[in-house]
Amino acid sequence: xxxxxxxxxxxxxxxxxxxxxxxxxxxxxxxxxxxxxxxxxxxxxxxxxxxxxxxxxxxxxxxxxxxxxxxxxxxxxxxxxxxxxxxxxxxxxxxxxxxxxxxxxxxxxxxxxxxxxxxxxxxxxxxxxxxxxxxxxxxxxxxxxxxxxxxxxxxxxxxxxxxxxxxxxxxxxxxxxxxxxxxxxxxxxxxxxxxxxxxxxxxxxxxxxxxxxxxxxxxxxxxxxxxxxxxxxxxxxxxxxxxxxxxxxxxxxxxxxxxxxxxxxxxxxxxxxxxxxxxxxxxxxxxxxxxxxxxxxx
Numbered sequence: 001x002x003x004x005x006x007x008x009x010x011x012x013x014x015x016x017x018x019x020x021x022x023x024x025x026x027x028x029x030x031x032x033x034x035x036x037x038x039x040x041x042x043x044x045x046x047x048x049x050x051x052x053x054x055x056x057x058x059x060x061x062x063x064x065x066x067x068x069x070x071x072x073x074x075x076x077x078x079x080x081x082x083x084x085x086x087x088x089x090x091x092x093x094x095x096x097x098x099x100x101x102x103x104x105x106x107x108x109x110x111x112x113x114x115x116x117x118x119x120x121x122x123x124x125x126x127x128x129x130x131x132x133x134x135x136x137x138x139x140x141x142x143x144x145x146x147x148x149x150x151x152x153x154x155x156x157x158x159x160x161x162x163x164x165x166x167x168x169x170x171x172x173x174x175x176x177x178x179x180x181x182x183x184x185x186x187x188x189x190x191x192x193x194x195x196x197x198x199x200x201x202x203x204x205x206x207x208x209x210x211x212x213x214x215x216x217x218x219x220x221x222x223x224x225x226x227x228x229x230x231x232x233x234x235x236x237x238x239x240x241x242x243x244x245x246x247x248x249x250x251x252x253x254x255x256x257x258x259x260x261x262x263x264x265x266x267x268x269x270x271x272x273x274x275x276x277x278x279x280x281x282x283x284x285x286x287x288x289x290x291x292x293x294x295x296x297x298x
Contacts, residue, residue, distance in 0.1 A: 003031070003034060003080045005078065006074075006088055007088065010042045015091075016090065017035060021056060023097060023098040036077075038070050039063050039064040068181075068183075069175065072172070081162055083162050084158070087156040087157075090156065090203060090205065097200060100198070100200045101198075109159070110196075112197075113158050113198070115157065116201060118134040118139055128276055134204055150195060155184055171184075174223060176219055176222070182238060221285055224240070240285055244286070256286065256290040259287065260287025263287075267283065267287075
């Protein structure tokens, strides 16, 4: 029936696995929970306990392959027709999470997305940026997601046919953080593969600091730049790419780079403050992207 795939890195995924196992056992369905660790250095003892649970397994990669490649390998190991991609730092919002998911799968289902939410409780100051970004940019209600099936969708809390994921796998050349999900969803869109949306959310328990989120944003922007350079994505495939195309047209690259270098410290101060602005984050990403492209031509 269902193979649950959980890529992880330096995270204790045991509580998530036990909750999913509890829900699956209550449904009396054929299932497996496959956890694959991308060369972590922490929580190894806790996660190894997963191997003691029936229908569950935990394996450790000897080198870091990147999230997309990790999912590809998990899918190769999966034995059931449908796979559910999870995020290690997620947790079902409801005790009926798997029940609702199974009830929504029908003969027409190829891809199904359940949505994402974030904790209501405001975190401490140094973790506000990621929490605010998640609540305002990722926690999108079903009514909005239905307006554009490919726009507000992530590659977790995502059910797919195993065969489909084998045919439209995550890009093998992306090993660093970011945008492998955009490449994957873009493949589905280009091939007119429909995405079914339901309201069956996972809570994203991401607790990374604002400084870490900024650093990961820079890494993701670098990955995006490389994907565009390698023709895996086009400028029109992302919001930042569309804006950059206009900057190119008006020949404002040098101006944007100058302003970014001059204002970067002030922007980081805002983003790590008690009231971070997502508009400032957008401008920071844009400036960083412009800087990467300026370096290409120097």
